[in-house]
Amino acid sequence: MDIRLPAEFAIIARHFKQLAGPGALGLADDAAVLTPPANRQLVISADAMVQGVHFLPDDPPETIGRKLLRVNLSDLAAMGADPLGYLLTVSVPKDTPDAWFAAFAAGLAQDQAHFGISLLGGDTTSTPGPVSLSATVLGHVAPGAALTRAGARAGDFIYVTGTIGDGALGLRARRGDIADPDGFLAGRYRLPQPRLGLALAGIASAAMDISDGLLQDLGHVCRASGLGAEIHAPLVPRSPAACAAGPAWLPLCLTGGDDYELLLAVPPSAEAALLAEARRGQVPMTRIGTFVEDAARFDVLDASGMTMVIPQAGWSHF
C-alpha cells in the first residue's frame, strides 16, 4: 500500500516548515519540546483573530498573520517580557489557494526575522466559515519583574507610547468614512507596532497594552489597582493624520481600540528614567494624566478643564 502525504501535510511542509525554530521538531511531531531559559519566568498569551471582525476580507494574507503575531507580541511588551516563539492555528476554507498560504507564511517569515522569534507548532484545519486564526506567544522575563495592571499607585503619571486612535481611524478609512490619502491610518490598522524592547521594570508601576480603546483599557488598570484616573484629552498624542481627520473623531480615538500602544503608570520619581529609556528605545512617550486615590473618579478633561462625556468607553465583542 502506498501512503502518500495528504494535501494538509503538503501545505505544512511547503509553507510553514521554513518558519519552524529550535524545539519545533520540524512541525512534524505531536508537540514542541524546549528547554526554558535559565532563571527566567515564562510569559504566555493567546489571541484569536477572525476575518470580518479583526481584519477585513480584502486585507492581504501577508499582513493578517503579521497582525496576529504583533497583537500577541504587544501583550508580551505590556508585561515587559522578551519574546521566544509562538504557536499558530489556521482555519481556512477548503478551496484556499496555495498562493494564499505562501503569502501568509511570507509575512510571518518577515516578522519572525524582525522580532527574533520562530514558529514552535500549531494546527491547520478547514472551516466552512471565515478565516479564523489563533496564536499563542511565549516570552520570558526576570523572576518577579513582569509588569501587571495591578501595581499603579495614586499620584502615578499616566503615560502612553506612540499615537492613539490611528488603528480605529484606519478601519474607518478602509470603510471610506475618513480620507487617508497616503494610507497611513489604514496601515496602522493593518500592521500594529508592538512596543517590545523597552526596559520598564523598576520604572513603570503598572502596564497594559491598549487594544480595546484607551479609556476602557485605562479603566482596567484603575480597577486592577483600585484607583481612579484623570486624563487630559488634548494631551493624548495623535498622529498628523488623526489630527487632520478633525476634532469630531477625537472620541473614537479615545475609545476605538486597535492601538497596540503601551499604557503605563509611572511614579513621578521614575519619570526621568522613563523618558531616558524612551529616548534610548526611540519610542515616543507622552504623559496624558494621573492616577488618583478616589476609585469612583474617571475624568476625561477637555482643553478648558471641563469633563467630557463620551458615550461608549471601548470595544466589546458582545
Add this chain to the structure above:
Amino acid sequence: MDIRLPAEFAIIARHFKQLAGPGALGLADDAAVLTPPANRQLVISADAMVQGVHFLPDDPPETIGRKLLRVNLSDLAAMGADPLGYLLTVSVPKDTPDAWFAAFAAGLAQDQAHFGISLLGGDTTSTPGPVSLSATVLGHVAPGAALTRAGARAGDFIYVTGTIGDGALGLRARRGDIADPDGFLAGRYRLPQPRLGLALAGIASAAMDISDGLLQDLGHVCRASGLGAEIHAPLVPRSPAACAAGPAWLPLCLTGGDDYELLLAVPPSAEAALLAEARRGQVPMTRIGTFVEDAARFDVLDASGMTMVIPQAGWSHF
C-alpha cells in the same frame, strides 16, 4: 465618566475566571506569568476545532471544550509529557446565550479537575461564522525523555492503546449510518480519552497519537523513522460496538481518525516492560505489527496474510 465593564469581560469574569490557575493573574492581565518546573523541558502543542468540522452543531457545549482539551492532552501523552495548563481562544456568534458559556466552562472545569490542570489565559471574540476554538497546552518532561516519531527501529513492534475506529464510527453513528444503541460510539467521538500517565520513556522508541487515522499516522512514524511497516488488520483492537457494526466498516476503523489512542514503537526487549506499565496504568495495549527496514513497504495484511487495498489512508482537511 462611568467606566463599566462591557459584556465581554462580564462573560470572562462569570464563566472563565473560576478556571484560572496559578500564573493566570485571574485572567485579568495581558499574559500569564509562570515559573517553569525545575529541571524539566517544556512540551507545547496547539490545536483548533471548528463547528461542523471537528464537532457537530448539536454537540452539547459541555463536551466541545472538553474534546478540545483532550485532543491537545493526547498530544502531550504522545510525547510522554505531564500536563501543566492551557490557554484557550473561543470565537462564537454575538448572540451566544450566557447558558452556552456556563455549560462550556462547566465541562472544562470537570476535565481540569480530572487531569489536574488549569486555565492560564486566552481570548474570547465574536465571529460571524461557526464556533471556532483553539487551545494551547503546556506540559513538561524530563530533559531528553520526550518521545518523538523519529526513534523507531526496524524490528520494533507496533503497539496501540485502547480500541481503534470508535471515533470515526461514532461520527457515522451520529449521522445515522450505523446503529449505536447505547451511544458508546458517539460518546467516543464526543469525548476522547487521552492516554496520559504512562511512563513510556526508556520503553517506547517512538510514539504519536492517532488523530488522523491509524494508517496515515503510522505512515508519519515510518517517514520520520525512515522505515516501513507491516500490520495485521485482524489484530487491530476494535470495541464490541465497532465489531458489531460489521466487517464492512473495518477500512474506516483503520483510516477514520479521531481515535486519540497512542501508537507506539517498542523494541522486542522492552515488550515485557511495556505490558507491565500498561497493566499498572490499566490501559489496554495491543501489538498489531512490526516496523521493517524497507521504507517502501507499507503492508496491511488480512486474516489470510494477503495485502489489503485501502483507498484513502486518512483524514486531510484539504
